[in-house]
Amino acid sequence: MDLIYTEEQNAFRREVRSWLEAHVPRQPLPSFDASREGFEAHRQWERVLNEGRWGMVTWPQRYGGRSLDLIQWLIFEEEYYRAGAPLRVNQNGIFLLGPTLMEYGTPEQKSRFLPKMASGDEIxxxxxxxxxxxxxxxxxxxxxxxxxxxxxxxxxxxxxxxxxxxxxxxxxxxxxxxxxxxxxxxxxxxxxxxxxxxxxxxxxxxxxxxxxxxxxxxxxxxxxxxxxxxxxxWSICMATAGFERGLMLRSPARFQVTARRLVELFMGCGTDADPAIRAAVLKAWMDAEAYALSIYSTASRLAAGGQIGAEASTNKIFWSEMDIAMHKTALSLLGARAELSRHSPDAVEAGRWLDGYFFSLAGPIYAGSNEIQRNIIAERMLGLPRV
Amino acid sequence: MDFRFSDEQVMTADVVRSLLAEVCNSQDLRRLLTSGSTWDEARWKKLSELGLAGILVPEDNGGLGLAPVDLVQVAEACGYRCLPEPLVDIVGIAIPLLAAFADHPEVAPCLEQAIAGEITVAVSHPVNPYVPHASRAAAALIVRDDGLYLVAISPDMLTMQLSADPFRPLHTIARVPATRIASRDEAEAPLRQTLDRGALFTAAQLLGMAQGCVDLAVGYAKERQQFGRPIGSYQAIKHHLASVQVKIEFARPVVYAAAADLPHDDVYSRARISQAKLAASEAADLAAHAAIQIYGAMGYSWEVDVHLYLKRIIALTQAWGGPSFHRERVAARVFEKPLGPETTFARETDRA
Missing domain, CATH: 2.40.110.10 (Butyryl-CoA Dehydrogenase, subunit A, domain 2)
Structure with missing residues (x-):
């Protein structure tokens, strides 16, 4: 067990960081779900990423990637979220369908669909x-x-x-x-x-x-x-879902950044905070770290030829419930400002915590509800009977 | 960066697991319970023959010179079987503390005998006012205000306390004349590391106990029929157990990372160890509750083993620092050091 980055991994991190510093849009892009304009702005960002060959670093070079391993992918994601870069409008393509296409597609299908997926020309x-x-x-x-x-x-x-x-x-x-x-x-x-x-x-x-x-x-x-x-x-869909829940859908860095913002919010609220909230803030950091450690452990196992199993289901339950808890803690800290929506003059961080809380509530539902995930864990990991 | 155990580490843990499956199963626990004893000498002999006593002792002092990461899965395996004898405390905590003062003339023979498996040694540390298994130990390392002391144990210096855990004899040790082996300053670093080892290996045992409770409950849920079906086929039962398993899955990598991190002996490693203790305690607590609930009235009886786990979990949750203590060690890292995704493994000294 070696939990220290190699010099190559550190150099890779520096390279990602400096590229992102030079290219990430200064102003946050408008939401890709709210308007065509926001959607196209995100498509444009995908093109910029692709031009730098940063669109999907684990993909083979012929499809616009860098053929990097999962640890490097995690490092890329850490820097990506650290830089506050835009959310990936093409996540259905690059994180879900892409890996499945690579496994099940014909060579003709791969050449037809993967490059345009990587470039953002097809979302x-x-x-x-x-x-x-x-x-x-x-x-x-x-x-x-x-x-x-x-x-x-x-x-x-x-x-x-x-x-x-x-x-x-x-x-x-x-x-x-x-x-x-x-x-x-x-x-x-x-x-x-x-x-x-x-x-x-x-x-x-x-x-x-x-x-x-x-x-x-x-x-x-x-x-x-x-x-x-x-x-x-069906079996191809389940392979897609396994990948989705397993690793790619929610990289740990996303929650580590949320945890850091939560700690900053807490520290900005003064020192007389409710001890229960303080404990919840510390728990947010610990849970985000636990998720990161778990994903590094899985990535190490996969790099050595292992397969993703029921941890796809444990991961999905863990991150979705953690995300809700972190946002709820933030709303507790905001007090009377918790309900202020994004255009309200007194809204903190443009209502991001409230928006994030709403979105977090979808987590236990999409990509296979958490009830279904608990059934999978009980039946496939623990061996409990189906009927 | 490679978050996997070596083949040797996997093998060591497998050897311990198979031995415990043979000598520390439910019947063995029941036999010991009926006998009223807290220590199975035949089992202890077999465990001693594994040669683990010197695993964390430097080679120069007669040990194997290995690291906490080599022992962490062994501790987990001991927890999984609710092992009565304090193998983990002795091998992971007491002997390494002795080894820190191997040059001291009174420590050297004691260390040698402990590594040879001839004697056991207890540690009396201020965070643990009640010392487990002191009556079976030949000597105790005692922390006092002005340093660390070594004393040969005699029955008259021990006052018994009764733990709810029937396999956990507790004593307070009277303030008797003893040999000071280190001043407060000299003892500071070794004691800090002892606390870290104590918390880490206790966390690893709790992690194993959590899985032990889940596996007991799963076994029962597959057998027990109600409404004409095994209760384990009902989602209410499945979801209880799945929730516990999620807790375990996300405590385990923290415990392993804490083991790998321990030798750094800095604010980052201490936070990781404390996080591991908190996560494993929480998983174990939830697992014991779920197991009792799933066993139903049987779970509230003396007859099934769950109560043995529950009582040990209550004890170990507080041993080597309870949740409040460890939360403050996490706070020292979270509120004073850089945060964010790039800080999980990196320390200030080697950050990119």
Whole structure:
């Protein structure tokens, strides 16, 4: 066990830091969910990252990456969040679909989709859930009918993040009409501007339009857009979900920066704070550190050839509950200013803590609800019976 | 940067785990409990034969010259089995403190016998007013205001206290004439490190105990039927246990990192060790509660082993500094040193 960075890793950190210092926008970008303008500003930032080959450092060089290992990815993320760089508008693409494409895609699919994903020219939404298929994702009904070299997509997808402004979506469709549950599903990509696609934005808890419904009415896509074999969609989706929950979706640095801001907020509030709040502030720091240590441990194991397992589920529960606790502590510290929304003259840090609190409440729901994650832990890690 | 144990470390822990599975299972605990004794001499002999006594002692002083990270999983394994004998206290805490004064004429023979497994040694430290297993020890290291003392233990200097943990005999030690082996100044650094080792290895035991409680409860939940199904098939039970397992999964890397960090002996390593103690105590507390709840009325009985874990967890949560003590050591790092994602492993001296 060696918990000291090598000289190469330190040099890499310095390189990332100086590039970010020179390129991160001075002013925060407008939200990518609230307006086309904000979305395009984030796309522009993705292009800047890609030009510096910083878009996705773990990807192979031919797809715009640097072929770096997971420890270097963690260092990159630490510097990225430290610099306060913009959130990644293409996270559905680069963190979720990208790694899955690399594992299951044909060479032609990889060359077609990965470079444009890395460059931000194509930004992705996820189209998994349906009105009757939430936690019970295997209940999807949207269909993909094979006609010659095309699929015809029909159905109703919902809760699709980024779908309002994104260019493409990847969705789970029933390609075998007689199939049930996990069988007969396929993972298929479709352009969100294709004929027959209608997007209906859904206002979120904060009034912004972060997710949407997608209505598919005889949308024709080439069979080339199917990832993996026909009928293998479920296992590919689970691989995507494993990666999503496991490592990439929420890098530790994000919470370590939140913890640092919370400590700063606490120290700025004077020394006569409630001891319970002080303990909660210390716990926020400890939990963020614990999450980082855990991810470094997983990254070390994966680097040595290990596989990600049920820790995908433990991670997701831990970070989502930690995020809520940190924001609640901040609201306690803000007292009467907790309720002030971002445009209020007295709002602290433009209402960031309140916005962050709202967003944190989505954490235990998206990417597989925490109830489903607890079932997975109980059944796969602890071996408790399914029924 | 490589957050993994070496093959040797994995192997050492495996050897201890298999031995304990053989000599420290539920029947063994029950037999000892019935006998009214707190120490199984046959088991202790087997544990001594593992040759772990000198693991943290420098090679020049007759030890193996290894580091806390080589012992941390052994401590976890001892906790997992609720081992009655204080192997961890002796090997991880008492003997390394003796070794810090190996040159002292009265310490040297004592250290030699302790490494050989001929005697055990207890430590009386101000954070632990009640000394466990002092009556079985040949000698005690005692911290007093003006330094560190070594004393041969005789029954008349011990006043018994009764722990709820039936395997944890406690004593206070009377202020008898003793040999001062170090002044307050000379003892300062070794005692600081002793407290760190105490907190670290106690955390590792608590971590193991937490998993021990979960595994007991899982075993019961698979067997026990209600409404015609194993209770472990109900989400109410699953979610209890999954929540505990999450706590354990996020305490474990903290405990391991604390072990790797301990030799730095600075504000960062102390905060990590304290964090480990807090996280492991919390996981163990939650695990014991969940296990009792899942066992139902059986969990409140003397008959199942959960109460043995619960009582040890109560004891170890306070041993080598309770939660308030350790929270303040974390505060010293959080409120006075740089924070942020780039500071997890880096110290001021080697920060990029």
């Amino acid at each position: 992705w939404a996820q189209a998994w859930s349906e009105p009757q298929a939430g936690s019970d994702l295997a209940a999807v009904r949207a269909s993909a009918t094979r006609i010659g070299e095309e699929y015809v997509l029909r159905g109703h997808k919902i809760w699709s993040s980024r779908a309002v402004f994104a260019d493409w979506a990847f969705g789970l469709f029933r390609s075998d009409p007689g199939s049930e549950r996990h069988k007969g599903l396929s993972l298929i990509f479709f352009p969100l501007n294709a004929p027959g696609v209608r997007i209906q934005p859904i206002p979120q808890i904060d009034g912004e339009t972060g997710f949407a419904e997608i209505f598919l009415d005889d949308v024709r896509v080439p069979a080339f857009n199917r990832l993996g074999a026909e009928g293998e969609g």
